[in-house]
Amino acid sequence: MQGSNDNEVLFGEISEHTVITLNTLLNNVYKPLIDRLDPADWGVCEADQKREFMQTFDKFAKEVQEALRSLQNNIILDPYPSNWQKEANNINNTKNINADMITDFERIFNDWSEKIEQTLEEAEAEKKEDKEAGPRQELEYWKQRMRKLTCVSEQLRSKNCRTVFDVLTAASQSSSNDIGKPRDKIYLATSKWRSIELRVTEALNEAKDNVKYLQTLEKFIEPLYEGHPESIKETLPALMNSIKMIHTIARYYNTNERMTGLFIKITNQMISNCKFNVINFRRIRLGMSTLGSLTANPLGKKSPPVDDSCLWNHDDYPPEELITMLQSCLDLHEAYIKQYEFTKARLENLPKSKRFDFVTTQIFGKFDLFSRRVSKLMELFGTIKQFKTLEKHNLENIQPIIKSFDTTVVGFKKKNHKLLDFTNNIFDRDFVEFKTDVSTVETELQSYIDKNFENITNIEDSLKLLRKFKSILHRDNLKNNLNAKYSILF
Numbered sequence: 001m002q003g004s005n006d007n008e009v010l011f012g013e014i015s016e017h018t019v020i021t022l023n024t025l026l027n028n029v030y031k032p033l034i035d036r037l038d039p040a041d042w043g044v045c046e047a048d049q050k051r052e053f054m055q056t057f058d059k060f061a062k063e064v065q066e067a068l069r070s071l072q073n074n075i076i077l078d079p080y081p082s083n084w085q086k087e088a089n090n091i092n093n094t095k096n097i098n099a100d101m102i103t104d105f106e107r108i109f110n111d112w113s114e115k116i117e118q119t120l121e122e123a124e125a126e127k128k129e130d131k132e133a134g135p136r137q138e139l140e141y142w143k144q145r146m147r148k149l150t151c152v153s154e155q156l157r158s159k160n161c162r163t164v165f166d167v168l169t170a171a172s173q174s175s176s177n178d179i180g181k182p183r184d185k186i187y188l189a190t191s192k193w194r195s196i197e198l199r200v201t202e203a204l205n206e207a208k209d210n211v212k213y214l215q216t217l218e219k220f221i222e223p224l225y226e227g228h229p230e231s232i233k234e235t236l237p238a239l240m241n242s243i244k245m246i247h248t249i250a251r252y253y254n255t256n257e258r259m260t261g262l263f264i265k266i267t268n269q270m271i272s273n274c275k276f277n278v279i280n281f282r283r284i285r286l287g288m289s290t291l292g293s294l295t296a297n298p299l300g301k302k303s304p305p306v307d308d309s310c311l312w313n314h315d316d317y318p319p320e321e322l323i324t325m326l327q328s329c330l331d332l333h334e335a336y337i338k339q340y341e342f343t344k345a346r347l348e349n350l351p352k353s354k355r356f357d358f359v360t361t362q363i364f365g366k367f368d369l370f371s372r373r374v375s376k377l378m379e380l381f382g383t384i385k386q387f388k389t390l391e392k393h394n395l396e397n398i399q400p401i402i403k404s405f406d407t408t409v410v411g412f413k414k415k416n417h418k419l420l421d422f423t424n425n426i427f428d429r430d431f432v433e434f435k436t437d438v439s440t441v442e443t444e445l446q447s448y449i450d451k452n453f454e455n456i457t458n459i460e461d462s463l464k465l466l467r468k469f470k471s472i473l474h475r476d477n478l479k480n481n482l483n484a485k486y487s488i489l490f
Contacts, residue, residue: 134269373422
């Protein structure tokens, strides 16, 4: 590169291992340095700018890492034996083709065919991904496939491959009987090779097209990994609009099967985000380090989840705050379905537009199950909140009822259920038993309330007692009983 001075020339050497060097510098040198920076080292840099820089840097570093891994896993088509180079280059001017050369070329040709077909088949097999995969895994799959197929395509166009193909083509068309091989067999091999070339070209075009469209989702799926249920709700219209565009104009990705698969992955990540935030919401709110991370690796899979038994710790997870967090998960579930239905309705009203004809049970089924579990947890911790509030009021003779409730909770807690594992049906069965036991305790509480009213003859004192119990009781059945029995006091 020529500098400002005409007599000065700047130049350098690019190593064949450039990607390895770049990966080492980014992930083993710069990243550790940046991670260890003190707050003071950032100077006047604002928190949002710092976060944006860190996210962009991490993303680039991980993409280099993935690109290197992909390069290392690419297939290499071996070169033909160099001793045949002169004869191969003059194949069109040769009347008598060397039979030994044809044997070598046919062998290596078949070896290439097997490798390429195996690569194409492996790409399809890799598609059978983890059932918990999120949308980043989908994009990464197509990126990796595009890199691998690009490598194959470039080799197919190389002089090495074209020479072998040209030699075998010439042999199949030769009138000479000296090659010692049936010409029709060689012709079938070259025909098969053309078919493989077409498959690679089509598969590469598909991968490129899918990457192009899936990349339009990147900024909209980021909140699924970096945000919380409320921030995800805010981006749902833009996310759904981008999905609608892919479904409408993408050349390869707009099939019902692939679009349904994409929606399922988005649903998976929403559930993962909800679980992560339920466990970590207080630490996040207080600015403390979280116990896990949704972006712990390039594909966005979270770290091994913290045991959700921590939700039983009412000092770290006050029931009133936990219930609010759980409610945000239900709100996201509802908003997700509404935005989907809204987008579907809009498409139906547009002439000649492609419809959202997907099986919604496949898309929302897991979220429906998760939401049902969340509702039960809200009921569980809402009941605990009620009796904890009741205990704080130090009402006379209330302790036996509190003790009875605590015994019920301890019995349920000892079953050691994974509270956020919504696929565990045993939890649901035990929760029904828990509710039955709680109902017995609440019957005792109702009797206690009735006795308190029986001992009061003054209407003013009755109203005070009514207000007191209304401020304590949160369970709908108790509140309804209270209003039904003592509404005459209003």
